[in-house]
Amino acid sequence: DQQVKQNSPSLSVQEGRISILNCDYTNSMFDYFLWYKKYPAEGPTFLISISSIKDKNEDGRFTVFLNKSAKHLSLHIVPSQPGDSAVYFCAASGGNLGSNYKLTFGKGTLLTVNP
């Protein structure tokens, strides 16, 4: 079963506007959430993270929001730039005892920022 879901396979926004990428999870034991960005033929690059004791974390143009009751998180990019065009993965860790460290990923959302 898919414990981390990114329901939008793709998103297109105009340069300078806000990009909002969404992620839902089903395992209430997840307690650490991360966003990665991936270009073709490269490994994922870490963007930003949030632990379950917080509801918001901000780093420059990137902000992650966590709604634990809804088991939902989102990544906001403001302002969006053409260089942000990539696949964005949501990932979570925690869960069953002994599995605290492995990451469970969603399927990714392809973001295209148009000039």
Next chain:
Amino acid sequence: DTGVSQDPRHKITKRGQNVTFRCDPISEHNRLYWYRQTLGQGPEFLTYFQNEAQLEKSRLLSDRFSAERPKGSFSTLEIQRTEQGDSAMYLCASSTGTSSYETQYFGPGTRLLVL
């Protein structure tokens, strides 16, 4: 650059052959992880090491797969008797190993094609 490195970046092999991949983690990172990513999916966890000890293996890791981290530094992932279904991107990541809330940093990956 002191990021995670992987070798080779690309590997083409014939079905039935054995292949071995190498991962060099970030210096002094105690935890090392292997993931596999297929087209249209997010990375899937395979196994992880705390120093030289292999602490968890996914059920995705069949008997044909073996991973080692002999001195707690670099790691190797071997696939014996490769099958076409093994074609994927194999990703290595590392983290400090000092806390529960850790960021995993990924290497560029090894893309395997089994003909």
